[in-house]
Amino acid sequence: xxxxxxxxxxxxxxxxxxxxxxxxxxxxxxxxxxxxxxxxxxxxxxxxxxxxxxxxxxxxxxxxxxxxxxxxxxxxxxxxxxxxxxxxxxxxxxxxxxxxxxxxxxxxxxxxxxxxxxxxxxxxxxxxxxxxxxxxxxxxxxxxxxxxxxxxxxxxxxxxxxxxxxxxxxxxxxxxxxxxxxxxxxxxxxxxxxxxxxxxxxxxxxxxxxxxxxxxxxxxxxxxxxxxxxxxxxxxxxxxxxxxxxxxxxxxxxxxxx
Amino acid sequence: xxxxxxxxxxxxxxxxxxxxxxxxxxxxxxxxxxxxxxxxxxxxxxxxxxxxxxxxxxxxxxxxxxxxxxxxxxxxxxxxxxxxxxxxxxxxxxxxxxxxxxxxxxxxxxxxxxxxxxxxxxxxxxxxxxxxxxxxxxxxxxxxxxxxxxxxxxxxxxxxxxxxxxxxxxxxxxxxxxxxxxxxxxxxxxxxxxxxxxxxxxxxxxxxxxxxxxxxxxxxxxxxxxxxxxxxxxxxxxxxxxxxxxxxxxxxxxxxxx
Amino acid sequence: xxxxxxxxxxxxxxxxxxxxxxxxxxxxxxxxxxxxxxxxxxxxxxxxxxxxxxxxxxxxxxxxxxxxxxxxxxxxxxxxxxxxxxxxxxxxxxxxxxxxxxxxxxxxxxxxxxxxxxxxxxxxxxxxxxxxxxxxxxxxxxxxxxxxxxxxxxxxxxxxxxxxxxxxxxxxxx
Numbered sequence: 001x002x003x004x005x006x007x008x009x010x011x012x013x014x015x016x017x018x019x020x021x022x023x024x025x026x027x028x029x030x031x032x033x034x035x036x037x038x039x040x041x042x043x044x045x046x047x048x049x050x051x052x053x054x055x056x057x058x059x060x061x062x063x064x065x066x067x068x069x070x071x072x073x074x075x076x077x078x079x080x081x082x083x084x085x086x087x088x089x090x091x092x093x094x095x096x097x098x099x100x101x102x103x104x105x106x107x108x109x110x111x112x113x114x115x116x117x118x119x120x121x122x123x124x125x126x127x128x129x130x131x132x133x134x135x136x137x138x139x140x141x142x143x144x145x146x147x148x149x150x151x152x153x154x155x156x157x158x159x160x161x162x163x164x165x166x167x168x169x170x171x172x173x174x175x176x177x178x179x180x181x182x183x184x185x186x187x188x189x190x191x192x193x194x195x196x197x198x199x200x201x202x203x204x205x206x207x208x209x210x211x212x213x214x215x216x217x218x219x220x221x222x223x224x225x226x227x228x229x230x231x232x233x234x235x236x237x238x239x240x241x242x243x244x245x246x247x248x249x250x251x252x253x254x255x256x257x258x
Numbered sequence: 259x260x261x262x263x264x265x266x267x268x269x270x271x272x273x274x275x276x277x278x279x280x281x282x283x284x285x286x287x288x289x290x291x292x293x294x295x296x297x298x299x300x301x302x303x304x305x306x307x308x309x310x311x312x313x314x315x316x317x318x319x320x321x322x323x324x325x326x327x328x329x330x331x332x333x334x335x336x337x338x339x340x341x342x343x344x345x346x347x348x349x350x351x352x353x354x355x356x357x358x359x360x361x362x363x364x365x366x367x368x369x370x371x372x373x374x375x376x377x378x379x380x381x382x383x384x385x386x387x388x389x390x391x392x393x394x395x396x397x398x399x400x401x402x403x404x405x406x407x408x409x410x411x412x413x414x415x416x417x418x419x420x421x422x423x424x425x426x427x428x429x430x431x432x433x434x435x436x437x438x439x440x441x442x443x444x445x446x447x448x449x450x451x452x453x454x455x456x457x458x459x460x461x462x463x464x465x466x467x468x469x470x471x472x473x474x475x476x477x478x479x480x481x482x483x484x485x486x487x488x489x490x491x492x493x494x495x496x497x498x499x500x501x502x503x504x505x506x507x508x509x510x511x512x513x514x515x516x
Numbered sequence: 517x518x519x520x521x522x523x524x525x526x527x528x529x530x531x532x533x534x535x536x537x538x539x540x541x542x543x544x545x546x547x548x549x550x551x552x553x554x555x556x557x558x559x560x561x562x563x564x565x566x567x568x569x570x571x572x573x574x575x576x577x578x579x580x581x582x583x584x585x586x587x588x589x590x591x592x593x594x595x596x597x598x599x600x601x602x603x604x605x606x607x608x609x610x611x612x613x614x615x616x617x618x619x620x621x622x623x624x625x626x627x628x629x630x631x632x633x634x635x636x637x638x639x640x641x642x643x644x645x646x647x648x649x650x651x652x653x654x655x656x657x658x659x660x661x662x663x664x665x666x667x668x669x670x671x672x673x674x675x676x677x678x679x680x681x682x683x684x685x686x687x688x689x690x
Contacts, residue, residue, distance in 0.1 A: 416537035
């Protein structure tokens with residue numbers, strides 16, 4: 001993958017250092033996420049995939065370095081100003097993070113109720129449209145605890161995109177899902193990307209789906225990042241990278257056969 | 259040496275927590291005086307704090323009143339002063355037992371639940387989810403809860419006292435044969451608005467604020483683990499109860515016992 | 517949150533109940549409403565009020581007609597008691613006020629004794645004839661002096677106090 005022009009990158013990290021309780025997670029991490037592309041962030045557990053997303057969302061702050069989202073440096077912004085930047089971001093948490101005291105409908109409607117002046121009727125039709133888009137039409141009255149893992153993930157995705165963000169951060173959207181649900185969510189991602197031009201950042205350790213949908217892969221290792229197209233990384237000179245793909249693919253093949 | 263170090267560390271920790279608690283309360287107060295008002299959420303919290311505590315508060319009130327009636331009668335009848343039973347029961351309830359016992363009951367019943375709910379929202383990333391939707395969790399989750407505690411406490415206190423007065427009446431008048439008229443009139447003559455009723459209301463408002471802020475603070479700052487949830491719950495009950503008793507003494511001393 | 521009218525209704529009931537309880541404690545038990553009723557205010561000065569407190573009842577012929585509003589000390593170090601009684605009460609100007617005790621150990625109250633004058637007391641008027649609270653100790657002292665037993669020994673006084681309490685009560689009633 002070619003070096004990106006600065007304007008092309010919707011999210012840019014430059015020389016980021018972050019440690020938690022003296023354990024270094026990132027030291028000198030730099031990477032870019034291009035506009036309108038699907039980027040998959042790979043790496044072993046504890047490599048800091050979730051932390052990277054949280055940092056982009058302003059939930060975690062690096063000790064040093066630059067985190068620029070849509071041209072705004074977020075790592076030093078006070079909370080109030082972060083809220084402005086977050087209007088451009090939707091985030092899908094690993095376990096959905098839907099408010100369990102509210103129905104699915106109210107969860108998805110929340111960003112609209114908080115930040116727009118839409119009438120109740122407009123909100124209702126918008127929410128229904130989004131729920132239908134993720135294949136959950138008619139589940140609005142249900143509560144998050146009544147949904148299965150895959151449905152929960154899709155409901156959370158509906159909430160993440162309901163306010164029309166430019167960038168969607170997805171934390172482990174495939175973990176704990178059966179192959180059918182993985183395919184379904186994967187398809188949702190590619191549709192969103194193609195139809196709405198969303199910039200998607202997805203953390204995963206599910207290699208086959210990553211290879212299928214990624215425009216760019218960012219591989220986190222030893223506190224830094226190695227980026228490239230899926231093909232580049234699969235046959236990367238660095239043995240650790242190529243080895244990760246090989247091991248995961250083998251494991252997956254065995255799993256699928258079983 | 260270790261014990262001294264430990265003590266020093268604990269003291270520093272306590273001061274740090276006091277500082278953070280103050281900042282937290284200022285944040286709640288700032289959110290409380292500006293829109294959105296979140297009336298529906300406030301009403302729902304009143305339901306959790308007030309309505310769901312009603313049964314235990316009223317039952318405890320009636321029981322405490324009955325015991326006071328019985329004990330007071332036994333003591334007073336030695337001096338032939340049974341007619342002052344209303345004054346004894348009424349004064350001890352209005353000045354001390356009402357506000358203190360109600361606050362302790364509410365801490366155990368609603369305060370702990372409040373802390374546990376917020377703490378589990380921390381674990382399941384629901385608060386982070388709100389932040390990513392540019393919704394301030396202090397405004398959306400904490401504010402309605404703290405204000406509901408502040409509002410419901412004086413009402414529960416008044417209901418506790420009324421039920422206790424009734425319990426005392428039941429035992430003293432119906433069971434032990436004290437004259438009903440003198441029970442009521444000695445109570446009404448002994449209790450005075452400025453010294454007693456205003457004092458009980460002030461106490462319960464302060465206790466409500468105290469419990470509301472301790473419960474929400476403990477929940478909000480809990481560690482994102484199961485142990486964090488239980489620590490927040492226990493911490494709320496322990497810290498809450500101790501501060502209620504401490505503040506009760508301080509308020510009584512400042513208010514002046516006449 | 518799911519709009520739930522039933523829940524809102526219950527919360528409304530709870531708040532109404534809570535406010536009613538607060539109002540009951542303040543107005544009925546605490547007596548805060550009495551001040552606003554604007555009854556007839558009368559002033560009486562006493563040498564000694566004993567244990568009289570604000571909100572103590574004021575009665576005429578045993579019927580409660582009002583309350584003690586305020587107790588303060590005036591320039592001559594006498595107790596100045598403000599009473600508030602029913603507006604409709606027609607009290608002659610030469611009425612008198614006395615501080616009595618309900619039973620032996622009970623609370624103290626102000627008893628008004630109507631006089632015979634034609635003019636009536638108006639708002640803010642002073643009741644001139646007053647009878648102070650009886651001090652049991654002083655009574656005993658008087659009794660001891662009058663009956664010829666000199667206070668040569670404190671002991672005798674104490675014996676008298678213990679032995680003659682029925683007499684005190686009688687004296688009080690007279």
